[in-house]
Amino acid sequence: MPNEISRTGPRVIQPARTETTPPPAEALRPAQQPETQRDTFMAAPPPPVSIDARLPQLTSEAPVFNVRGIQTQQAAPTGDVNELRRKADDFGASAEERATATRQLGDLATAGNQEAVRALSLMSTPEAAKALLRAPASALSASNYTRIADLAGSDPAVRAELRTRVAAGDANAIEGLSSAIHQMNPNRTALASALAAAPAGSLTPRAYEALGKEAGAGNRDAFERLQTDARSGQAGALQGLEAMTLHGISPSHRDQARDALATAAIESPAAMDTLRRMHERGATRREVDNVDAYFNATSRLTDPARIATEVQHMNERGTLASFVSSVHPQRLTEGPLRDELMKAALGPPANDAVRGALSEALGRADFDASQMLREHGQSDIDRARAGVMQEIQRRAETDPDMKKLSDLLQVAHRSATDPEFAARVDQGRLQQQIRELMEKPSVQQTLAEIRDQSDLFNVGDRMAERIESPAYQDRLKLMSPEERQATLARDLGQLASVDPARAQAVTAKMTADQITSDPVGALANMPEEQRQAAIAALASELGVPPAALGQIAQSILDSRMNRQPIPGVDQLLSSLPADQRTTLLRAFGSGANALNGIAAAISAAGLVDAAMAGDVLGAVSNGSGLSASLSTLFSNSPGLIGSAARWAGVVGNGASAVLNGISAYQEAMRGDYVGAAGTGLMAVGSGVLAGSVFTGTAAPGVAVVGAALIGAGWVTNQFSEADYETIARQHGLYRQ
Numbered sequence: 001m002p003n004e005i006s007r008t009g010p011r012v013i014q015p016a017r018t019e020t021t022p023p024p025a026e027a028l029r030p031a032q033q034p035e036t037q038r039d040t041f042m043a044a045p046p047p048p049v050s051i052d053a054r055l056p057q058l059t060s061e062a063p064v065f066n067v068r069g070i071q072t073q074q075a076a077p078t079g080d081v082n083e084l085r086r087k088a089d090d091f092g093a094s095a096e097e098r099a100t101a102t103r104q105l106g107d108l109a110t111a112g113n114q115e116a117v118r119a120l121s122l123m124s125t126p127e128a129a130k131a132l133l134r135a136p137a138s139a140l141s142a143s144n145y146t147r148i149a150d151l152a153g154s155d156p157a158v159r160a161e162l163r164t165r166v167a168a169g170d171a172n173a174i175e176g177l178s179s180a181i182h183q184m185n186p187n188r189t190a191l192a193s194a195l196a197a198a199p200a201g202s203l204t205p206r207a208y209e210a211l212g213k214e215a216g217a218g219n220r221d222a223f224e225r226l227q228t229d230a231r232s233g234q235a236g237a238l239q240g241l242e243a244m245t246l247h248g249i250s251p252s253h254r255d256q257a258r259d260a261l262a263t264a265a266i267e268s269p270a271a272m273d274t275l276r277r278m279h280e281r282g283a284t285r286r287e288v289d290n291v292d293a294y295f296n297a298t299s300r301l302t303d304p305a306r307i308a309t310e311v312q313h314m315n316e317r318g319t320l321a322s323f324v325s326s327v328h329p330q331r332l333t334e335g336p337l338r339d340e341l342m343k344a345a346l347g348p349p350a351n352d353a354v355r356g357a358l359s360e361a362l363g364r365a366d367f368d369a370s371q372m373l374r375e376h377g378q379s380d381i382d383r384a385r386a387g388v389m390q391e392i393q394r395r396a397e398t399d400p401d402m403k404k405l406s407d408l409l410q411v412a413h414r415s416a417t418d419p420e421f422a423a424r425v426d427q428g429r430l431q432q433q434i435r436e437l438m439e440k441p442s443v444q445q446t447l448a449e450i451r452d453q454s455d456l457f458n459v460g461d462r463m464a465e466r467i468e469s470p471a472y473q474d475r476l477k478l479m480s481p482e483e484r485q486a487t488l489a490r491d492l493g494q495l496a497s498v499d500p501a502r503a504q505a506v507t508a509k510m511t512a513d514q515i516t517s518d519p520v521g522a523l524a525n526m527p528e529e530q531r532q533a534a535i536a537a538l539a540s541e542l543g544v545p546p547a548a549l550g551q552i553a554q555s556i557l558d559s560r561m562n563r564q565p566i567p568g569v570d571q572l573l574s575s576l577p578a579d580q581r582t583t584l585l586r587a588f589g590s591g592a593n594a595l596n597g598i599a600a601a602i603s604a605a606g607l608v609d610a611a612m613a614g615d616v617l618g619a620v621s622n623g624s625g626l627s628a629s630l631s632t633l634f635s636n637s638p639g640l641i642g643s644a645a646r647w648a649g650v651v652g653n654g655a656s657a658v659l660n661g662i663s664a665y666q667e668a669m670r671g672d673y674v675g676a677a678g679t680g681l682m683a684v685g686s687g688v689l690a691g692s693v694f695t696g697t698a699a700p701g702v703a704v705v706g707a708a709l710i711g712a713g714w715v716t717n718q719f720s721e722a723d724y725e726t727i728a729r730q731h732g733l734y735r736q
Helices: 037-042 081-088 095-110 114-122 126-132 142-152 156-167 171-182 188-195 205-216 220-231 235-247 251-267 269-280 293-299 304-317 320-326 329-333 335-346 352-369 371-375 378-396 400-417 419-423 427-438 441-453 456-468 470-478 481-496 500-517 519-525 528-542 546-561 569-573 578-588 594-605 610-620 623-635 640-648 656-669 673-678 686-690 699-707 721-730
Strands: none
Touching (some): 081 095, 081 114, 095 114, 095 126, 114 142, 142 156, 142 171, 156 171, 156 188, 188 205, 220 251, 235 251, 251 269, 269 304, 293 304, 320 352, 329 352, 335 470, 352 470, 378 400, 400 419, 400 441, 400 721, 427 441, 481 500, 500 519, 500 594, 500 623, 546 569, 546 594, 578 594, 594 623
């Protein structure tokens, strides 16, 4: 008999019948229609029409009305699951009957009936899969979700519901979709996008691997999820990107995964571990341009400890030289990485392959970074210097002081280069007239204006900054003595040709830094004669016999030569008389750095005049400020040039531009303008920089203009001998 609706109670489904009567029409009025996408799956459907129509989606929450139109409570669905399944699979039945049976199984599944869930999971129609998805999440297994994806994954509504459940963190939904993707489900692209929406921490390694496969096929959602999680060191995401490097459909897709791992490795040690393992099996080199992602990531690290770990690893595996050669050279100039590479190159034990590669790379970086090398070659400097001289001569046409200064400098230069001419010139009067001109504020102001108008004078600062840079200094350490000498002779010579004062300061600083960083090495590299002279000067200043200090120095050198620890200062001084021991302990202390202080003092004393031994001892006693103290000391020492050049390799044979330029500057400091001119300095204001006779804001500009005339030879052969004689006579300088 048909189902009946009681006038006084709720509708009752009779167990003997398997059909249900649709609710009254008012149950489906618009006000009762579902409002969300998920509700679309759960809403009460209209009466079934055909097998091809969308499967009606009934829910146990659908309202039921009595004949008076009053909503009543719906009873739990009941029915024989086996009978319903038999009817749903009976192709002898009508389409409407099969759809009704499937819908009733869905009702039972929605109520949590596990037998109905199992029955639907064994069926092979899209309608069964859709009905199965109506079951609560707690009733569905991972295999149920895989089945739903296989049978109904092409349905947009099914995809939306699957995405909703994944986004809610349903572990079975996540695992089921992962399996469907691994089984090459034809809808795997959409399934992977749904999987990528899972909340943080809910994806399994298998899910990440599935995302990796789909990301390799171009799924942007999958790739972005892998990228995000890889940066936080999520192991599954790292494995997913690694899978992408294997399963990517094109070289660009596989390289995209390598780049993502490299980016993650900069932030995450776990990602670096993955990248390193891949590198060991040769899987990190990009296919498009052959750039190694592991090398690239390592070169971008900033944490010193992590840099040290990777450099040590590469050094042990013999790939460090390749790393140095392949990364952008400018990155090698950055502090922590360069420091670790220098340790590996110089040892102990030294790595010659790394040393050569690093020297070459730093050379390229130095060239790339140096605007001076590209824009201010020697020919450019010569042209700029000529421009300065032309400006001086132009002003000499209307400025009597500049005309006289120009004349006097020409006579000074000719005197320095022609002894016979010099003998006919009153050198004392020449010096006096030059000095009087240089003291005039108007001359200083004119030269300062010339300096400001020229592009030449910022070049010296840029040259000096380059030479003093840590990367340049490290590059020098990697060179052979001959190569270092040639490089410094060239670069310091060019600096000295623009700014001799700055060249002396750079030389002084480099020498001071070398002594400070390795005082025992500095002592060992001193010529024997120079070392003995330095010991004698210091001993005289201290009031002890030279043999006492010499004995300590020799013990220090013997320990270095035999690669043995240097004995303590107390042990080395134990054989000396008490008064000598007390004097040396007072001068150098008794701590661990005392012997380094002795070595530094001897090294420094060999580079200055003997009379400055006391200044050396004062500088050494400065402790942490040793380098700055020695640099100041050397800058003010006329005896630095020559001795410093021999020890530090700062200048060598043929480096006349350095020696002439700085020596000329020193002569100008002492007021010997004629001597300065003879060594290459047209001494226009060079004394100013030393502060010997001038002060004021114009002084630096005047000094730099004078420095710009080093070695230019701009007055040489400009006039005949008779012309020079005429000029000398005009200024009362020519002897009868």
